[in-house]
Amino acid sequence: MDHLGYRMKFGALGPSTNTIVQPDFDDMRPVGVTNHYSRIIIPNDPVNTDEEFLQLVHNIQENTLQALDVLKSCEMQYLVMGMSAATFWDGRKGAEKYLDMMRDRAGVGVSCGSFATEAALNTYKAKRIAFVSPYFPVANDQVRRFYQDCGFTVVRDICLRRPSPVQIAHTTDEMCRDALKQLDGDDVDAIVQVGTNLSMVRFAAAAEWVLGKPVIAINTATYWHALRACGINDKLQGFGKLLSHY
Structure with missing residues (x-):
């Protein structure tokens, strides 16, 4: 039993440019x-065009498995994915295929942003949603498409x-x-924020009190999903x- 991680030892993956997801998870x-x-x-x-954003996604996908193989050496018990764009790609079927690949490579269970936010929306029984991203239109x-495949109406x-990837973390609360x-x-029943390098875990919590409806930050949903999947029900x-x- 790990001396500090005696309940669960999570592995977490994120792009090298991402400065938000690691402190959020911690x-x-x-x-x-x-x-x-x-x-x-x-x-x-x-990143100034759809084409440059697609290159960014390609760069992440090219190096994800290598980073995962490095992570496996600590004998993690569960993987929490701190990167999101690739987990939405090619609709729900494409996302399922990607998640299966990550599970097979990791050898443990996996939580990722797309399916975690779907689970959160279902927990709230939301049907009609809106979302914000730091991305470009090609990624939105x-x-x-993913949310529509899951049965939600994207209003x-x-x-x-x-x-740029680093500039995502410079997004202000005013924006x-x-x-x-x-x-x-x-x-709109609920609002979702995607993009793990966009800092909204506390802002979203405050916004849902003001708006009177769920505002779901992807980092919150992903870590919540991982905790509950592992039987850790701390509130x-x-x-x-x-x-x-929940």
Whole structure:
């Protein structure tokens, strides 16, 4: 039994440019659970077009398995994926195929952003949703397709078109606030934020009190999904109702 991770030893994957997901996961870590992070090496290339965003996704996919193989050496018990765009690709069937590949390679169970946010939306019994991403339209198309395949109606979505992978983490609360204002409406049951390098775990928790509806940050949903999948039912405050009530 691991001296610190005596309840669960999580492995976590994220792009090398991502500075948000690791501290987010650590902030949500209960006593007796440890997170062990491996970086997917990618360049911090400028992203100004759909084509450049597709190259970013390709760079992440090319190096994910190598980072996973490094992580396996710590004998993790479960994998929490701290990268999201690739987990939405090619609809729900494509996402299932990708998740199966990751499970087979990791040799343990896996939680990822696409299916974790689906589970969160089902927990809230949401049907009509809106979402915000730091991506470009080509990626929002993939996210929308995934949620539609899952049976949700996507009413609206916004892509913030952040100009590089590192710049995603520089997105301000004001940008997020303005996006939520544009997304919200009586025709939306819940709002989802995707993109693990976009810092919204606490902002989303505050926003759902103001808006009176679920605002689901992908890092919160993914870590919640992993905890519950492993039978860890601790209720945590400060990250919204998903972690404090479910």
